[in-house]
Amino acid sequence: MNVMHMIQALLLTLLLLGGQVIRVEAENGAAVVLTTAGQAAAPRQPTPTSRPTQTHRQTPTPQPEATPSVDAKLLAAGKAIYLASYCGVCHTLAAAQTTGIFGPSHDHIGHTARQRIADPTYQGAATTASDYLRESIVAPSTYFAPGAMNGRHPMPSYAHLSDADLDALVYFLLQQQ
Ligand code: HEC
Numbered sequence: 020m021n022v023m024h025m026i027q028a029l030l031l032t033l034l035l036l037g038g039q040v041i042r043v044e045a046e047n048g049a050a051v052v053l054t055t056a057g058q059a060a061a062p063r064q065p066t067p068t069s070r071p072t073q074t075h076r077q078t079p080t081p082q083p084e085a086t087p088s089v090d091a092k093l094l095a096a097g098k099a100i101y102l103a104s105y106c107g108v109c110h111t112l113a114a115a116q117t118t119g120i121f122g123p124s125h126d127h128i129g130h131t132a133r134q135r136i137a138d139p140t141y142q143g144a145a146t147t148a149s150d151y152l153r154e155s156i157v158a159p160s161t162y163f164a165p166g167a168m169n170g171r172h173p174m175p176s177y178a179h180l181s182d183a184d185l186d187a188l189v190y191f192l193l194q195q196q
Pocket residue numbers: 101104105106107108109110121122123124128131132135152155156159160162163164165167168170172173174175177188
């Protein structure tokens with residue numbers, strides 16, 4: 020070991036003990052970066068470090084409440100009740116793969132329900148789409164929805180369903196926008 024190397028080693032030790040990240044010129048001229056942990060990074064060109072530090076900033080955090088989240092469990096429960104109650108014998112609903120024709124279609128019924136309560140001939144008590152759907156199920160004679168094969172197979176009341184079942188059923192129908 021010659022004197023130069025000894026001095027270099029000494030300087031290195033002092034700098035490392037000082038807790039600094041240092042950069043020394045290796046004999047071949049390439050920069051060698053040493054950290055306090057003593058790891059030497061691969062020799063590289065002395066360019067300014069360009070680490071992608073702003074990856075977090077670039078993608079704005081999506082707003083979780085931007086669109087109302089769907090309760091998949093309640094939705095599945097509602098669909099199961101719809102199928103088990105044979106609603107599809109009279110109603111068409113793509114989401115339940117039913118093709119009944121005696122009652123109005125349930126495709127977009129969540130949307131249609133709002134139009135029903137806006138109908139001047141509607142005399143029921145519902146003020147929201149969800150109220151209207153519930154009323155249609157438990158008291159179908161309140162309002163005779165257009166689009167049905169009138170009177171041939173009237174909508175029976177499903178007032179015997181439990182509140183929980185009705186909640187799920189209404190929720191499921193409400194999602195059909
Ligand atoms: C025997 C045939 C039949 C069955 C079974 C039946 N419905 Fe109906 N449904 C009708 C008819 C007919 C109408 C239209 C007349 C009326 O509004 O009462 C209707 C209307 C409705 C409406 C109002 C539709 C609108 O466009 O405003 C809803 C909601 C509804 N039914 C839900 C259901 C659900 C949920 C089930 C199962 C639990 C079901 N129906 C079972 C015949 C049926």
